[in-house]
Each structure stands twice: as C-alpha cells, then as structure tokens.
Amino acid sequence: xxxxxxxxxxxxxxxxxxxxxxxxxxxxxxxxxxxxxxxxxxxxxxxxxxxxxxxxxxxxxxxxxxxxxxxxxxxxxxxxxxxxxxxxxxxxxxxxxxxxxxxxxxxxxxxxxxxxxxxxxxxxxxxxxxxxxxxxxxxxxxxxxxxxxxxxxxxxxxxxxxxxxxxxxxxxxxxxxxxxxxxxxx
Amino acid sequence: xxxxxxxxxxxxxxxxxxxxxxxxxxxxxxxxxxxxxxxxxxxxxxxxxxxxxxxxxxxxxxxxxxxxxxxxxxxxxxxxxxxxxxxxxxxxxxxxxxxxxxxxxxxxxxxxxxxxxxxxxxxxxxxxxxxxxxxxxxxxxxxxxxxxxxxxxxxxxxxxxxxxxxxxxxxxxxxxxxxxxxxxxx
DNA sequence: GAAGTTAGTTATTGACCACTAATTTTGACG
DNA sequence: CGTCAAAATTAGTGGTCAATAACTAACTTC
Numbered sequence: 001x002x003x004x005x006x007x008x009x010x011x012x013x014x015x016x017x018x019x020x021x022x023x024x025x026x027x028x029x030x031x032x033x034x035x036x037x038x039x040x041x042x043x044x045x046x047x048x049x050x051x052x053x054x055x056x057x058x059x060x061x062x063x064x065x066x067x068x069x070x071x072x073x074x075x076x077x078x079x080x081x082x083x084x085x086x087x088x089x090x091x092x093x094x095x096x097x098x099x100x101x102x103x104x105x106x107x108x109x110x111x112x113x114x115x116x117x118x119x120x121x122x123x124x125x126x127x128x129x130x131x132x133x134x135x136x137x138x139x140x141x142x143x144x145x146x147x148x149x150x151x152x153x154x155x156x157x158x159x160x161x162x163x164x165x166x167x168x169x170x171x172x173x174x175x176x177x178x179x180x181x182x183x184x185x186x
Numbered sequence: 187x188x189x190x191x192x193x194x195x196x197x198x199x200x201x202x203x204x205x206x207x208x209x210x211x212x213x214x215x216x217x218x219x220x221x222x223x224x225x226x227x228x229x230x231x232x233x234x235x236x237x238x239x240x241x242x243x244x245x246x247x248x249x250x251x252x253x254x255x256x257x258x259x260x261x262x263x264x265x266x267x268x269x270x271x272x273x274x275x276x277x278x279x280x281x282x283x284x285x286x287x288x289x290x291x292x293x294x295x296x297x298x299x300x301x302x303x304x305x306x307x308x309x310x311x312x313x314x315x316x317x318x319x320x321x322x323x324x325x326x327x328x329x330x331x332x333x334x335x336x337x338x339x340x341x342x343x344x345x346x347x348x349x350x351x352x353x354x355x356x357x358x359x360x361x362x363x364x365x366x367x368x369x370x371x372x
Numbered sequence: 373g374a375a376g377t378t379a380g381t382t383a384t385t386g387a388c389c390a391c392t393a394a395t396t397t398t399g400a401c402g
Numbered sequence: 403c404g405t406c407a408a409a410a411t412t413a414g415t416g417g418t419c420a421a422t423a424a425c426t427a428a429c430t431t432c
Contacts, residue, residue: 003409020296024210027389038411043391103293106347110206110286113349121349128348129356143359148334151341155333158340161292162314163299163307170315173329189379213419224381229421 007045007055010035014056019100023053023108054120057105061127063098065134067091072138080138081149092156093166099157193231193241196221200242205286209239209294240306243291247313249284251320253277258324266324267335278342279352285343 001009013034017026028049032039046052071087072080091098105124112120136146156174164170187195199220203212214235218225232238257273258266277284291310298306322332342360350356 001409006409020300022208022210022293022297024208025297028391029389037409039389040391040393040412041410044410049390100293100296103289103344106344107208107286107289107293109347109349111208111211114206124348125350128345128350132356147341147359148337151334151337154340154344155337157344158289158292159314161295162311163295164311164314170318173333187379192379214421215419223379225419226382226421226423227380230380235420 003045006035006037010042010045010052011055011059014052015060015101016097018053018056018104019097022104023049023111028052050117050120053108054123056101057108057120057124058127060098060101060105061131064091064102065131068131068134068138072135076138077140081145084135084138084149085152088153088156092160096160099160103157103161189231192221192223196228196231196238197241197245200238201246201287202283204239204242204290205283208290209235209297214238236303236306239294240309242287243294243306243310244313246284246287246291247317250277250288251317254317254320254324258321262324263326267331270321270324270335271338274339274342278346282346285346289343289347 010031014031017030017034028042029039031052032042042052046055067087068084071083075083109121109124132146132150135149139145139149159170196217200217203217203220214228215225217238218228228238232241253273254270257269261269295307295310318332318336321335325331325335345356
C-alpha cells in the first residue's frame with residue numbers, strides 16, 4: 001500500500017479512536033492497531049501525534065461541510081433547511097463518530113491553547129466559520145435561522161456524545177428532526 | 187483545614203483543570219499544585235482520579251441547575267425564558283469554566299463506556315435529564331421551547347470551548363441572548 | 373503530658389506512552 | 403536475477419503519571 005493510501009486509512013482509524021478517547025485519551029498504539037501497522041510506522045506517515053489529530057479534525061470539518069453543501073445543492077430557504085436537517089439525521093445514524101469527533105475538536109482547543117499551540121484553535125475556529133457560511137447561504141443568509149440550525153446541531157452532538165440511545169424520549173422534538181418538521185409545517 | 191474543606195477546594199481547583207485539559211489531559215499533580223497540597227494527598231481525600239472527576243461533574247450539573255432554578259423562581263413562560271437566558275449569559279462571562287466542564291463531561295462518557303465504566307454515563311445522562319426538567323417546567327412544559335433553549339445553550343458551550351473571544355461576530359444573534367430577545371419581542 | 377487522631381509530607385514504583393534508530397521485507401524494473 | 407527504493411518492522415529510550423508506602427507535625431482529649 002502506498003504511503004498516501006496508508007495516511008488515508010490512518011485518518012479513518014484515528015477518527016474512530018480520537019472520537020471516543022479524545023486527544024489525550026487515545027494512544028498512537030491504539031490507532032496503529034486499528035490500521036494494522038506497527039506503532040512507530042505512524043511517525044513515518046505523520047510528523048507526530050498532533051499532526052494526526054489535526055488531519056482528522058480538518059477532515060471532520062470538510063466532511064461536515066460537504067454533507068451540507070451536497071444536501072442543499074440547488075435548494076433554498078426552507079427546502080434547503082429540510083434537506084440539510086435530513087442529511088444530518090443520516091450522519092447521526094451512520095457516522096456518530098463524526099459528531100463525537102467534532103466535540104473532541106472543540107474541547108481540544110483550550111488544552112492546545114494552554115500548551116502554547118495557538119495554531120490549532122485558529123484552525124478549528126476557521127473551520128467553524130466555513131461551516132457556518134456553508135449553511136448560512138442556503139438558509140437565505142438569515143443569521144437567526146443559521147444560528148438556530150447550528151444550535152440544534154450542537155445539541156445533537158452533545159446528546160450523541162452522552163450516549164443517549166436512539167428512541168430515548170430525549171430525542172422527542174429533535175429526531176428525526178421532528179422539531180424542524182414542525183417549523184416547516186407552520 | 188478540615189478534610190471536608192480540602193475536598194471542597196480540590197473540587198474547585200479540579201474544575202478549572204479538567205475544564206481545560208479534560209480527564210486524560212489533566213494530571214493529578216496539576217490539581218494538587220492549584221490546591222496547594224502535595225499530589226499524593228489527593229488520594230487521601232478521594233479514592234482516585236476518577237472520583238475527583240465525578241465529583242466535579244456532579245457539582246457542575248448541580249451548579250447549572252441551580253442557576254436556572256434561582257433565575258426562574260416565581261416566573262413563567264417568556265419571563266422565565268428571559269430570566270434564565272440572562273442568567274446563562276452571566277455564567278458565560280463569569281464562569282466559562284463551568285461551560286467547558288460540561289463539554290468535557292459529555293465527551294468523557296464514550297471513553298468511560300469503552301473502559302468498562304457504565305456508571306459514569308448513567309450519571310451524566312441522569313444529570314442532563316434533571317437539567318432538562320429544571321428548564322422544562324418554567325418554560326410552561328413546552329417540549330419545543332425547552333429543546334430550543336437547551337440547543338442554544340449547547341451552541342454557546344461549543345463556542346466558548348472553541349475560544350471565540352467576546353465581541354466576535356459569531357456571537358451576533360446569540361450574545362447577550364439577542365436571538366432570545368428577538369423571540370420575546372415578537 | 374501521654375495517647376490518639378487528623379492533616380499533611382517525601383520518596384518511590386510500575387505502567388504506559390510518544391517518539392527514535394537501526395534493521396528487514398517487499399516489490400518494481402532493467 | 404540483481405538492484406534500488408519504498409514500506410514496514412523490532413528494539414529501545416526518556417519522560418510522565420496515578421497510586422502506594424512510610425513517615426512527620428500539629429492538634430485534641432483525658
């Protein structure tokens with residue numbers, strides 16, 4: 001397998017591990033095991049653990065943005081809202097790791113900042129702004145609409161992280177975007 | 187100082203440390219330094235690091251619930267909403283650590299679960315449900331209203347964790363609860 | 373003022389972990 | 403078949419960290 005392909009599979013494996021354990025709760029050995037290579041080989045593919053986490057974080061933002069861009073393609077206003085909400089419920093069911101990784105990313109900023117790494121926070125905040133813009137435009141550039149949409153998204157991320165099982169009453173009015181449906185219906 | 191008072195100061199110190207570093211990113215030595223005692227002494231006050239984290243998490247939930255209960259005391263519906271939103275903006279400004287600790291708590295569930303600790307997740311989810319109820323009743327027991335309120339709260343927690351500075355344009359329509367004001371005004 | 377309890381310390385240990393260095397395997401090509 | 407490079411491994415190192423053990427100092431009580 002080429003180094004580039006390996007790097008790709010490292011990112012995928014590391015996403016699972018970091019999503020569950022966070023930066024400090026994940027060992028490079030756990031990532032290597034999941035990839036199926038020796039632990040030291042990771043350091044041939046990436047300069048260090050931080051670089052792997054950063055790569056995962058950037059991929060995570062890209063994937064999320066792409067989800068919304070593709071879902072809202074050619075749509076506007078409430079139709080776009082509906083499409084993006086549906087797309088996100090699909091992510092909840094099929095790639096909860098992506099949502100948990102988002103949380104880990106947000107939470108890792110403060111620790112990085114304290115450790116003297118100011119670049120990571122910048123990357124995460126820039127990612128957030130890009131994500132925000134990606135949903136802002138299809139929603140008709142309405143700040144309140146966009147803020148509400150993002151807020152629901154973050155609530156979902158938190159509930160997924162907490163491990164509320166599907167079907168729990170906490171998802172009422174939220175899953176599968178029943179609340180959003182509500183807003184569409186009036 | 188009595189053991190009980192020490193435990194109290196450990197919880198306060200550990201809140202700051204865990205809020206920034208998370209469970210795995212915080213050393214017991216860092217907590218001890220902040221308290222002003224030797225590191226091994228923490229293990230006289232608590233059975234282990236996990237117990238300290240749990241104590242901090244429980245305190246965090248209690249504090250948040252109390253904030254909303256006290257703010258909404260004697261109020262109902264939109265007045266309660268306004269009061270609770272204002273109370274939360276005060277927390278954002280004065281105790282951002284509390285919000286960050288909430289995030290760390292949510293994010294720690296999956297790791298604990300994987301490590302075989304199913305109790306922690308239960309505690310966190312139970313705390314969430316109590317918090318939910320605490321805002322549900324003053325908001326007139328309206329599920330959608332409550333969900334929206336919680337969603338805004340989680341968005342705020344995420345933005346604080348990411349380190350967006352006060353005054354950043356991302357807070358538009360959110361801080362100090364401008365969006366909620368909006369809703370009250372119509 | 374002896375005896376016991378409570379608050380606290382220093383010293384240490386064993387496990388883990390990120391990362392490095394040196395070496396070996398694999399595979400493509402002439 | 404030989405050669406060269408890329409892919410990958412084994413072995414090891416220095417550092418960190420949670421937890422334990424053993425000891426000390428101060429206060430309380432009779």
